[in-house]
Amino acid sequence: MELFLTAILILAAAALVTALLAALASFCPPSAANCRTANCLGSCCAALGCLTGLCAVAAGPWDATLILELPWGLPAGALVLGLDPLSRIFLLPVFGLGMVCAVSGGLSLRHTSPREHNLGAHWFFYLLLLLGMVVVMSARDAVLFLLAWEIMSLAPFFLIDFNDGDSKVRDASWVYLVAAHLGAVALIAFFGLLWQSAGTTSLAALQGGQALREAGPGVLAALFILAVLGFGAKAGLAPLHVWLPEAHPAAPSHVSALLSGAMINAGLYGLMRSLNVLSALWIAPEWWGWSLLLLGLATGLMGILKALAQSNLKRLLAYSSVENMGLMFMGVGAGLIGQSSGNAWIALLGFTGALLHMLNHAGFKGLLFLCAGEVLHATGTVHMELLGGLQKRLPLLGAAFALGAAAIACLPPLSGFAGEFVLALAMLDGPSLPGVERQMGLLLALTGLALISGLAAALYAKAYGITFLGEARTGFAANAHAASWRTLWPLGLPALACVAGGLLAPLFFGLASFTALNAAPLPDGLMAGALEARAQVRGSLGMVSLLGAAGLCLALALLLARRLLLRRRGAPVARTAQSVQTWGCGFQAGTPRIQYTDASFSEPLARVFAPVMGLRVRRRQVSGLFPDRAALNVTAPDRLRSGLFTPLFEAVERLCNACKIIQHGKIHLYILYILATVVGLLVWGLHT
Amino acid sequence: MNQGTVFYLIQLFLALILAPLLPGIINRVKARFAGRQGKPLLQTYYDLARLLRKGEVIGRTATWTFSAGPGVALAATLCALALLPLGGAPSPLGFGGDFLLAAYLLGMGRFALILAALDTGSSFEGMGASREAAFSALAEPVLFLVFLMLTSLSLDLVRHTGQSAELVAALSLSAMFGGQATEAWLAGRAELLLAPAVFFVLLLVENCRIPVDDPNTHLELTMxxxxxxxxHSGPNLAMIVYGAALKLWFFAALTAGLLTPPLPLWQQAGLCLLIILALAAAVGVVESVMARLRLTRIPHLLGGAAALASLALILTQVR
Amino acid sequence: MTTLLPTILFLLLLNNLVLLGMSRLRGLIRLTAFQGILLTALLLCLDHALLAGAVLLIKGLLLPGLLMRTRKGLHAATSLKPRLHRGLGILAGMAGLVFSLWLEARLLILPDLFPPLLLPTALTTLFCGLILVVGRTTALSQVIGYLVAENGIFLLGVPLMTAGAVWFELALLLDVFVAVFVMGIAIHHIGETFESIDVGRFRSLRD
Known part of the structure; x- marks a missing residue:
């Protein structure tokens, strides 16, 4: 626990110093030295703090529950931090990605001109975000939790707004701010109601649900709905996901990697924490689990289809985060269903699958966002239709992206498969539930999962294939700067996580299942079954990793055999590779522009899923004998944003404008308001 | 090594040896339907032998993704095939949930080939890659639906015999193809016959046979x-051709595994082999009598297969 | 004979789903005829030989023949214009099946009254008929929808039949026959007058 506190102190101290530097930079004329110091100090201290934090999380037995109570000056709440398995497993991506993103961000920002950006401020908010996440995941008091949540929600606003010269970026950060605060409103209501009905703000006292024994089912249902709204907004649950595809492309890539890999997990963390409070051991009503499962399935399908429609690489990744959060929510839903129907297998594997997928998602999504950042850095754009052929120019980066893409497309033996395997196993036991509608519900959800993963493979084939393979489509890609290993080495850690998550899957499964049993405890009667299930699934995962490794060896052997065969023929591969043009069916004057683009790649699926993907096609067709230039433009605007939220907010604006009658600018009438309020309050207070 | 493992290894060896025979049979049947003599039955073997002796031509656009694609795809298909119970013998590698691994391994192979196609930078191959990605994504849930039906059958069996400890083992391919499905449909549960039917449709879709794709014409815009x-050329093309034959064998073995009644070991294996060869002939017949579907109709075909599979799934849940 | 019963019921269910997915009128009519034949087989399984003969005559031969005749006389387009997308229709049929299974578990019926799967099959047939009525626009397919729905009701009645009720069922069959006969003639006239049997166009008849 001391180590954990040290990590927090390092981060806080670094935040203070960077704040000073930021103040210095804004009052004095901008200097390169200040900028460089801020960048160096900020990134190194963030990395150091995270490394310490990682040690703190990994130190000691995983199930040790540590509590640290510090003095607190406020009337409500207490400054209590704690580490238990659930906190630990969610802190792993926070610290791990925090470290990688800090180093990578420091490297990518090292040539920033001090006139354009105040790096001190940037690193201050980065550290603040890290601190906020750390405290959120370890707070043991509702008031502290909410405060940290606010800090965690506010800091990204300034981080997203890094390139504030661009109006789109400013818009995106506003969208983020509004979404974060709407979620926070639900959370404040949630904790207020919790406080009122349980009488305490200490999360430790609430744990296990003993405090809520007397609360009626109506209160519990209201609490559940508020929690899903509040935490779902952070996690990007449809239809509250609209901020993700705006914020992630706008933010610098190391920030979007951290947001997508670690911060949105806070939604899942909060939900699991509050479910532990609300569902005092298997009393959760059945509809909670089903609604979460359905919400997760809908989010997953919507996310992956919208991702397929995107042409901006970072927007695509953002929608893919929405999809992955959907999968995790499916897992939580299945876990709740298992709990309420007394099925140890489904309960254990549902929660475990969600946690395992969360861990793996942090690895590959962090890797992919950082790669996208490097692509942006090297070429100046992340629009896939302008790129292509980057594999030749940036071979290392291409390999890293390919690895991440294969992992997130759930291809064995990489990490994405392990999480989905556990989720699928959880839902496979659907036939043991009572009633055909429940059985079919779980099995059809599993079919939905299969569809999602099939679409994910198509999506990432597109993301990698269009961006990195083929010929450079425009000058952006053709004139890409080379990226040396000196800037790319921070990507090694998430890349390693992608491989290790697959090949060491039993290890991570053990961790996640232990956490799941601890965070969502099962009644004693089911414990034996759960332990049995854990042992069996661990054995299965062991076979998966074994076969995965065998498959890798087999693939290597085949490639080697091919090489040998070619050698024997005396036909050096290198010579042919330089000389031959790709066969164009006899057409010799092909240009890179005739290649398939991202929009054309996803066209067959866009036809089938047209209502969800919502492509907007604008075309100017060839007509007449002497035609003009023809054009085709395919975009995929978010319909939920334009169809649901924009009208909603416009209505609110109209309502607020209507209220402006009472704001007329006459001071004496304002004083009358005050008088009326005071009198009214007096009357009310004396009356009761 | 016990007897079962040896027997399985023999079966696997037979599959690896005989797989290139299937395209030969299909082509022969098609030729007979068209009133031609046709290529020799062993043509695929000759092709493979010749391709392995040739050098490769690689476009200047291509990178390692292009060169590595076929190898990775073949390795994935081989691993998937090794998980499948063959000729009634359970796979020694089988474990609970291995059908998920097999399905995703096939996905891995497809992914590698799609990337290799995009790597050439030709719009023609981009077209093929895009379609392959789309249709295989749509075929995935159908495959899962059939597997789910089979798992719920084997779970049923486990529950009735009361070995709840073996829950996870019931989720393996070897348990699914343990003969209970065949016994059940022989006893009058006709809905189980939908499973081999859907597997056959998937065989046509995944192996690009005629109502979905025409394997004989490279140069039409619909392929x-x-x-x-x-x-691809040379050894890489050989790996693709062989991988395609193995994949055909994989799906044919899935179909045959459900159609073969439980018999003594050698008889069952022989019958299974016969059914696989007969399925190849059936593919030839289908290719001869049917026209290719329009591309926009292929999702309908898959949707129909999904509907049949879910009907079977619902009915197995009830009983 | 009773071992055949589950197979027949399964074929009936399959028939229903194919009905929902069928895109041509001719196929629809053939499937209706097949449904009649399946009903006959079902009755034979349950030892109602007399009724089986009548059902075969009316549902298997007469009604489909009548519909076929009407279709030929219409010169209407052979393809059906679905109001509901066909995939959605099949999905709705599936949902109907799950719902009927759920209903079967909830309903309190004498335990041995219905053979297994008969009640859900009957209800699903009913639902599929109604989905056909709602989802297709030509008048002829609506008649077919009613016929299928009636088949469902007939199936529901089968286990309840005692010796006396057979005559009642026969009378009902005759009623349906006459109804369809009249409708067939009516549709023929409608087709001649409007040159279309798209029920969407009947809206112009309102005042």
Whole structure:
């Protein structure tokens, strides 16, 4: 626990110093030295703090529950931090990605001109975000939790707004701010109601649900709905996901990697924490689990289809985060269903699958966002239709992206498969539930999962294939700067996580299942079954990793055999590779522009899923004998944003404008308001 | 090594040896329908032998993704095949949930080939890659639906015999093809016959046979798989051809595994082999009597298969 | 004979789903005829030989023949214009099946009254008929929808039949026959007058 506190102190101290530097930079004329110091100090201290934090999380037995109570000056709440398995497993991506993103961000920002950006401020908010996440995941008091949540929600606003010269970026950060605060409103209501009905703000006292024994089912249902709204907004649950595809492309890539890999997990963390409070051991009503499962399935399908429609690489990744959060929510839903129907297998594997997928998602999504950042850095754009052929120019980066893409497309033996395997196993036991509608519900959800993963493979084939393979489509890609290993080495850690998550899957499964049993405890009667299930699934995962490794060896052997065969023929591969043009069916004057683009790649699926993907096609067709230039433009605007939220907010604006009658600018009438309020309050207070 | 493992290894060896025979049978049947003599039955073997002796031509656009694609795809298909119970013998590698691994391994192979196609930078191959990605994504849930039906059958069996400890073992391919499905349909549960039917449709879809794709014409704008592998040559093309034959064997063995009644070991294996060869002939017949579907109709075909599979799934849940 | 019963019921269910997915009128009519034949087989399984003969005559031969005749006389387009997308229709049929299974578990019926799967099959047939009525626009397919729905009701009645009720069922069959006969003639006239049997166009008849 001391180590954990040290990590927090390092981060806080670094935040203070960077704040000073930021103040210095804004009052004095901008200097390169200040900028460089801020960048160096900020990134190194963030990395150091995270490394310490990682040690703190990994130190000691995983199930040790540590509590640290510090003095607190406020009337409500207490400054209590704690580490238990659930906190630990969610802190792993926070610290791990925090470290990688800090180093990578420091490297990518090292040539920033001090006139354009105040790096001190940037690193201050980065550290603040890290601190906020750390405290959120370890707070043991509702008031502290909410405060940290606010800090965690506010800091990204300034981080997203890094390139504030661009109006789109400013818009995106506003969208983020509004979404974060709407979620926070639900959370404040949630904790207020919790406080009122349980009488305490200490999360430790609430744990296990003993405090809520007397609360009626109506209160519990209201609490559940508020929690899903509040935490779902952070996690990007449809239809509250609209901020993700705006914020992630706008933010610098190391920030979007951290947001997508670690911060949105806070939604899942909060939900699991509050479910532990609300569902005092298997009393959760059945509809909670089903609604979460359905919400997760809908989010997953919507996310992956919208991702397929995107042409901006970072927007695509953002929608893919929405999809992955959907999968995790499916897992939580299945876990709740298992709990309420007394099925140890489904309960254990549902929660475990969600946690395992969360861990793996942090690895590959962090890797992919950082790669996208490097692509942006090297070429100046992340629009896939302008790129292509980057594999030749940036071979290392291409390999890293390919690895991440294969992992997130759930291809064995990489990490994405392990999480989905556990989720699928959880839902496979659907036939043991009572009633055909429940059985079919779980099995059809599993079919939905299969569809999602099939679409994910198509999506990432597109993301990698269009961006990195083929010929450079425009000058952006053709004139890409080379990226040396000196800037790319921070990507090694998430890349390693992608491989290790697959090949060491039993290890991570053990961790996640232990956490799941601890965070969502099962009644004693089911414990034996759960332990049995854990042992069996661990054995299965062991076979998966074994076969995965065998498959890798087999693939290597085949490639080697091919090489040998070619050698024997005396036909050096290198010579042919330089000389031959790709066969164009006899057409010799092909240009890179005739290649398939991202929009054309996803066209067959866009036809089938047209209502969800919502492509907007604008075309100017060839007509007449002497035609003009023809054009085709395919975009995929978010319909939920334009169809649901924009009208909603416009209505609110109209309502607020209507209220402006009472704001007329006459001071004496304002004083009358005050008088009326005071009198009214007096009357009310004396009356009761 | 016990007897079962040896027997399985023999079966696997037979599959690896005989797989290239299937395209030969299909072509022979098609030729007979068209009133031609046709290529020799062993043509695929000759092709493979010749391709392995040739050098490769690699376009200047291509990178290692292009060169490595076929090898990775073949390795994935081999691993998937090794998980499948063959000729009634359970796979020694089988474990609970291995059908998920097998399905995703096939996905891995497809992914590698799609990337290899995009790596050539030809719009033609991009077209094939895009279609392959789309249709395989749509075929995935159908495959899962059938597997789910089979798992719920084997779970049923486990529950009735009361070995709840073996829950996870019931989720393996070897348990699914343990003969209970065949016994059940022989006893009058006709809905189980939908499973081999859907497997057969999936065989046509995944192996790019006629109502979905025409394996004989490379150069039409409507093609899928063949367009995708157009630029490969030499050993890489050999690996693709052999991988395609293995995949055909994989799906044919899935279908045959459900159709073969439980018999003594050698008889069952022989019958299974016969059914696989007969299925190849059936593919030839289908290819001869049917026209290719329009591309926009292929999702309908898959949707129909999904509907049949879910009907079977619902009915197995009830009983 | 009773071992055949589950197979027949399964074929009936399959028939229903194919009905929902069928895109041509001719196929629809053939499937209706097949449904009649399946009903006959079902009755034979349950030892109602007399009724089986009548059902075969009316549902298997007469009604489909009548519909076929009407279709030929219409010169209407052979393809059906679905109001509901066909995939959605099949999905709705599936949902109907799950719902009927759920209903079967909830309903309190004498335990041995219905053979297994008969009640859900009957209800699903009913639902599929109604989905056909709602989802297709030509008048002829609506008649077919009613016929299928009636088949469902007939199936529901089968286990309840005692010796006396057979005559009642026969009378009902005759009623349906006459109804369809009249409708067939009516549709023929409608087709001649409007040159279309798209029920969407009947809206112009309102005042």
């Amino acid at each position: 899928i798989h063949e367009v995708m592998v157009l630029d």
